[in-house]
Amino acid sequence: MDELTDAGVGLYGISVDSVFSHKAFAEQLGGLPFELIADFERKMVEAYGVRREDVPGYSGMPQRSVFVVDPQGVIRWTWQRSQEQPLPDFDQVIAEARKVAAQAG
Numbered sequence: 349m350d351e352l353t354d355a356g357v358g359l360y361g362i363s364v365d366s367v368f369s370h371k372a373f374a375e376q377l378g379g380l381p382f383e384l385i386a387d388f389e390r391k392m393v394e395a396y397g398v399r400r401e402d403v404p405g406y407s408g409m410p411q412r413s414v415f416v417v418d419p420q421g422v423i424r425w426t427w428q429r430s431q432e433q434p435l436p437d438f439d440q441v442i443a444e445a446r447k448v449a450a451q452a453g
Contacts, residue, residue, distance in 0.1 A: 352442075355449035356419030359441065360385055362392050362410050381438050382414055398428065416445045424448045 352359065359382035363370060370384040385392060390408045393399045398411040412429035414436050425444040427436045 352445050352449050355452050357445050357449045357452060358415075358417040359383065359445050360415045360417065361413060362387050362396060362398060362415075364388060364390060364393065364409060377435070381442055396423075414441055416441070416448050418448050419452050424451075 361380070361382055361384045363373075363384050364387055365373075367386050370386065374380045374384070387393055387410070390399065390410075393408060393410040396410075396413070396415065398413045400409045400411050401407060403409055412434070414427040415423050416425040418424050425448065427441060429435075
């Protein structure tokens, strides 16, 4: 993952949960190859177009998503949850990030 950081490529997920919740979630999955951003105010959820309104009682929850961001801050690849794929394929996320890093270098 250092090669991605060195290339200025960011891997991010957005959550409205706390940092403590993120840590527990990552531990439950055996680790995550990306950073979860705590978006309590739901500003990024809106800006990134991943706001959900289909869950009663949870207005503004984000659609589970992962973003690969290039060194200029442009989103170059996105994964969003589907019924067929409730969690991202972490190997695919890393592969896509490496492609962005190669293009940036």
